[in-house]
Amino acid sequence: MALKISVIGTGYLGATHAACMSSLGLEVVGVDLDPAKIALLQAGKVPFYEPGLEELLQEQIGSGRLTFSTDFSAISGADIHFICVGTPQAENSLAADMSYVDSAVEKIAKIIKPGSLVVGKSTVPVGSAERLRARLLELNPAVDLAWNPEFLREGFAVADTLHPTRLVVGVATPEAEALLRQVYATNLAEQTPWVVADLPTAELVKVAANSFLATKISFINAMAEICEAAGGDVTVLAKAIGYDPRIGSRFLQAGIGFGGGCLPKDIRAFMARSAELGADQALEFLREIDSINMRARSRVIELVRSELGADLRDKKVAVLGAAFKPESDDVRDSPALDISVQILAAGSDVVVYDPKAMANAASRFPALKFAQSIEECVANADIVLHLTEWQEFRTIDPTQLRTLVRSPLLIDGRNALDRELWQSAGWRVLALGRADTNPRES
Numbered sequence: 337m338a339l340k341i342s343v344i345g346t347g348y349l350g351a352t353h354a355a356c357m358s359s360l361g362l363e364v365v366g367v368d369l370d371p372a373k374i375a376l377l378q379a380g381k382v383p384f385y386e387p388g389l390e391e392l393l394q395e396q397i398g399s400g401r402l403t404f405s406t407d408f409s410a411i412s413g414a415d416i417h418f419i420c421v422g423t424p425q426a427e428n429s430l431a432a433d434m435s436y437v438d439s440a441v442e443k444i445a446k447i448i449k450p451g452s453l454v455v456g457k458s459t460v461p462v463g464s465a466e467r468l469r470a471r472l473l474e475l476n477p478a479v480d481l482a483w484n485p486e487f488l489r490e491g492f493a494v495a496d497t498l499h500p501t502r503l504v505v506g507v508a509t510p511e512a513e514a515l516l517r518q519v520y521a522t523n524l525a526e527q528t529p530w531v532v533a534d535l536p537t538a539e540l541v542k543v544a545a546n547s548f549l550a551t552k553i554s555f556i557n558a559m560a561e562i563c564e565a566a567g568g569d570v571t572v573l574a575k576a577i578g579y580d581p582r583i584g585s586r587f588l589q590a591g592i593g594f595g596g597g598c599l600p601k602d603i604r605a606f607m608a609r610s611a612e613l614g615a616d617q618a619l620e621f622l623r624e625i626d627s628i629n630m631r632a633r634s635r636v637i638e639l640v641r642s643e644l645g646a647d648l649r650d651k652k653v654a655v656l657g658a659a660f661k662p663e664s665d666d667v668r669d670s671p672a673l674d675i676s677v678q679i680l681a682a683g684s685d686v687v688v689y690d691p692k693a694m695a696n697a698a699s700r701f702p703a704l705k706f707a708q709s710i711e712e713c714v715a716n717a718d719i720v721l722h723l724t725e726w727q728e729f730r731t732i733d734p735t736q737l738r739t740l741v742r743s744p745l746l747i748d749g750r751n752a753l754d755r756e757l758w759q760s761a762g763w764r765v766l767a768l769g770r771a772d773t774n775p776r777e778s
């Protein structure tokens with residue numbers, strides 16, 4: 337008989353996990369407190385943009401294995417319960433807000449059947465799993481709790497869930513591992529590395545991985561600052577160091593830095609937790625990683641001022657990109673939006689265009705203006721800022737675009753456009769970490 341699982345919390349992580357587990361042949365019920373979200377999912381619609389997910393969702397609903405409900409009692413027949421609720425940054429500290437995870441455990445403890453396993457997937461401060469396991473067993477001694485961190489990237493969520501780079505399971509009992517092996521039998525048959533850990537190590541793997549990635553990005557952005565000061569080119573530097581297999585070329589794209597729902601809040605929560613553990617010195621460097629990251633945003637604004645003058649009032653600034661990265665409509669802690677809002681606050685007329693993220697951006701920052709196309713966005717602009725490297729922006733014809741702007745001035749905040757192409761079309765192009773190679777005015 338097919339294994340039955342439940343997924344608690346149907347946001348980015350949960351909705352993807354539910355559809356993917358169903359496609360692996362499991363029977364899945366997804367539950368969430370938000371009736372609007374559940375109604376959309378029941379109708380086969382994904383409440384956010386994630387390539388390939390909607391098709392998979394519809395296919396799996398059609399198979400009869402995947403259902404959604406706001407009624408938590410729907411999970412009672414499942415063998416395994418994946419907790420996929422959010423752990424955002426708390427309102428008034430760097431720590432993660434654990435209230436959603438805590439209340440999920442409280443809510444399901446007495447509904448679930450004996451012998452079933454609760455599996456946390458949310459990113460949590462180390463020590464949470466042991467605490468939650470103790471609480472769960474207090475409420476229901478016939479069940480168990482394990483931790484199975486998720487490493488999916490937005491934009492690649494389906495592929496990352498179906499073919500993960502590794503599966504990490506934090507377990508307290510061999511029975512828990514055996515159940516998780518059944519869930520991931522397809523992946524195990526494909527030789528996906530299977531890492532068994534204790535509960536704290538499993539929790540730490542996730543934040544350690546994200547801290548490493550954040551460090552890599554801030555490292556190259558620090559090199560960008562040095563390149564600017566020394567007249568070097570960070571894109572060439574990144575390419576050259578990336579050939580060393582010990583370093584590797586991924587995550588060395590210098591620019592306005594990392595954002596999104598994970599990296600920024602995960603490194604902050606990690607620092608906060610290390611302080612609680614009395615080990616704050618060990619993660620002191622993450623404070624610097626965060627500062628380098630935030631500085632990249634202000635450096636773009638300084639570059640705008642150096643071109644347009646200190647007074648940005650009444651300047652028309654066109655911004656290409658609002659999402660925190662391409663192939664996503666997620667604007668949580670988006671560097672592109674942060675920069676847009678700061679320039680707006682300086683008095684400029686800021687118009688933003690993004691292929692997918694404008695609705696989310698508008699609901700967060702209604703004071704920004706949005707255009708329906710690249711052309712409308714850049715019309716009469718004094719400067720164009722390229723802040724999220726969507727494919728659509730790489731295929732812009734700079735000669736044609738030049739006819740629309742007031743001044744052909746581009747800042748490539750992601751070092752992703754073809755600088756020579758734009759320059760040969762008559763644009764003045766500036767980028768973080770690259771010396772000014774624009775033809776001198778005579």
Ligand code: UDX
Nearest residue numbers: 486487488489490587588589593594595596598660661
């Ligand atoms: C990240 C982790 O990659 C993933 O494993 C984890 O599960 C969740 O957090 P995600 O938030 O989807 O995934 O984005 P990611 O692709 O890691 O990019 C994060 C940010 O870093 C983006 O804002 C991106 O623009 C930026 N970035 C990435 C750079 O600035 N330079 C790079 O070279 C790479």
